[in-house]
Amino acid sequence: MSVILGGDFNMMVSDEEKIGSVCNSGSINTFVHFIQHNMLIDLPMEGSRFTWFRGGDSVEASKLDMFLVSTKMMSWFPNITQVALTRGLSDHKVVILKERIVSNKKRTFKWFSHWGTEPEYTKLVTSTIENGQFKGMGELLRSVKGVTKIWVNKFREGESGALKGIEKRMETLENELLTKGMNKAKSDELRSLKITLWAKHRREEREGSQIKGTMVTERRYEY
Known part of the structure; x- marks a missing residue:
């Protein structure tokens, strides 16, 4: 039954x-x-x-x-x-x-071009290639993929903290503008932070959500 x-x-x-x-x-x-x-x-x-x-x-x-x-x-x-x-x-x-x-199906590994604009990452990849110059191309690419995954996880953790810091600062500025009146310097800072926040969110959207290892989904049933 x-x-x-x-x-x-x-x-x-x-x-x-x-x-x-x-x-x-x-x-x-x-x-x-x-x-x-x-x-x-x-x-x-x-x-x-x-x-x-x-x-x-x-x-x-x-x-x-x-x-x-x-x-x-x-x-x-x-x-x-x-x-x-x-x-x-x-x-x-x-x-x-x-x-x-x-x-147990793993997501396809994706490499995004904007990672190449990060000095720390480019230095890491350069070092990996130099250390593996006598390896075959397949093994060298696997090495780059491995260090990339480690760097990306740390990078995303840092980005998450940065986003929270920006949002908190924006909230503080908005409250100050509401309670203390117009202030050009603070208004300009708020506008700049909004542009930065928008850019970071756009980058997150392009990357999408990538989960290492297994994929977990949920179905919800509500009465």
Whole structure:
């Protein structure tokens, strides 16, 4: 039997899934019997221990929202799990099913011309070629590819930090301009930072997202 049940069951499978009030053990036992009798599985919950919250004079929280799936569904989709998202304005959290799919297929290695404008990289490639001048062309290209991958990972980490620094500085300048009024120097700096940020994002778009090793994708199902 292929079954997926999802929603607010208004009941838990154990007293550990509720805090702030007394649990009804009889109702819990009935719910557990229903799950076991129909050979359903309560998937592990990621993101939060509880899906319902109520504040006020006394705080209460429970795991009321969940997915129950049949064993046959688990045999078809062994990598599914349920995830509790942020609560927002509701007293319930949205719960989704997520399937993690791992493929051993590797992405094709790509070389981008703008890497050649980085002095550190050109120096690295030159050194690699000089050290391998007596190697065959195939082996030499593999050596260049290897050092390129290492350099690119470090370069992208640095670029990520630089982007955050630019965005933070832009936010500071915008706040200063809003609170202290027009300042030509700060306005010019903000304009320059926007141009730099745009250029960096454009370069990221050209490169696309490249993941080393396996590719991981997710499918999400929300009730």
